[in-house]
Amino acid sequence: MKILIATDAWHPQVNGVVRTLTSLARSASALDAEISFLTPDGFPSLGVPTYPGLRVALPNRREIARRIEEAAPDAIHIATEGPIGWMVRAYCRRRKLSFTTSYTTRFPEYIAVRTGLPAAVGYAVLRHFHAPSSTVMVATDSLRQELSARGFRKLGFWTRGVDTDLFNPHTPATLDLPRPIFMTMGRVAVEKNLEAFLSLDLPGSKVVVGDGPQKAQLTKQYPDAIFLGEKKGGELTAHLAAADVFVFPSLTDTFGVVQLEALACGTPVAAFPVTGPKDVIAGHPIGALDTDLRGACLRALTMSREACRNFALARSWENSARQFIGNLTALQPSRALRPARRAPAASAVQG
Structure with missing residues (x-):
């Protein structure tokens, strides 16, 4: 065909x-x-x-x-x-x-x-x-x-x-940052609602992987956050695998493929209970959904990384x-x- x-x-x-x-x-x-x-x-x-x-x-x-x-x-x-x-x-x-x-x-x-x-x-x-x-x-x-x-x-x-061969937990990047590491990845733009993540009072480090029109503003507004720019291929995989929690603050994505990519790397997800995260995460012990995003981030720290990987393996x-x-x-x-x-x-x- x-x-x-x-x-x-x-x-x-x-x-x-x-x-x-x-x-x-x-x-x-x-x-x-x-x-x-x-x-x-x-x-x-x-x-x-x-x-x-x-x-x-x-x-x-x-x-x-x-x-x-x-x-x-x-x-x-x-x-x-x-x-x-x-x-x-x-x-x-x-x-x-x-x-x-x-x-x-x-x-x-x-x-x-x-x-x-x-x-x-x-x-x-x-x-x-x-x-x-x-x-x-x-x-x-x-x-x-x-x-x-x-x-x-x-x-x-x-x-x-998700490509579970490319996205895997085997070779995490070495990030010399205070733990736990809360990471988000994607387009750095207003529709991704990154400020909802960057404004949180969280222990450890907040990391943003990606580029976009809001990057300069957010870098200045949140000097304690780490902005690593765009990553691709194995380098992206290594960074996702190095995070303790993947934070997905978007309220407008229709799915959010990056959630599956993070899970394939063994990294649990924290997100709002909206379309996309509800369909991927809800009912599975691989992340936390809450209107209180900080609470979701902290609960996600308790999730099994092995369970996250196994969940992704079933979604080819x-x-x-x-x-x-x-x-x-x-x-x-x-x-x-x-x-x-x-x-x-x-x-x-x-x-």
Whole structure:
């Protein structure tokens, strides 16, 4: 099966969407599926207002059509709601072609935080974007319930996984810092709610791994915290394995793949009880969820690192890829690049 995924998020960006898509493609090959990507590569781009360093592609209709037709896919999936996503959506709509989408980022909340635009406006736009999709794939059951309450339809399930070969507890970095070490990792930006972590009165050390537009401000505002910048590959794994607790303060992530990455390194998680952490951590002795984030951090110190690792070992990217492909094949038994048919009832695709 040949699958084309359209995405506005791509390398050199470092985020959960990019990691998810590259891991999906790698795992899908073992399931007789070939995934190619329609990405911003080769298109002019524009800097995103309020987000220095992040650029968005400016695709053109003719080149989008050429790339799709050159790929000759059996199925088209739109992973993001940016300019590339909208233009591929328009291509499919003009030709009455079936396509699926995924909801991976809370853009309404992100935009509201940065611009003051009411989140309700953003959700209205996203409902319109996803309405023609055969299946709108979401990573967690709580997100599916939330979006359903907001009027989204045809919601299907596509969970996330973790590369337990790359992320492992075997070679932790040597960090000459007072213990315990409370660490967070990801984009250093306002929507990640890092101040909720950095403002806590905790013993030991608070460490931030990552880069982003808020780094200079937070470094100045919280001089006692350690900002290590961006880490990749084995170096990232070593730092996650060296932490005593991984703190995930975000209130807006739809899943938070980094939680699984930390657990695979044997590091328990502390987070707020919101979508993402509730679906990964709740009910398992691998972390602590609490509206009192400090209390969650201290309780997480008591969790078994072995239990964290074992939990991650059962959540492979191959299982994630199998779910993703199942959402396509359930709707498109032969070639999907053809006129759309009526989608089955939502209950038939919710996994």
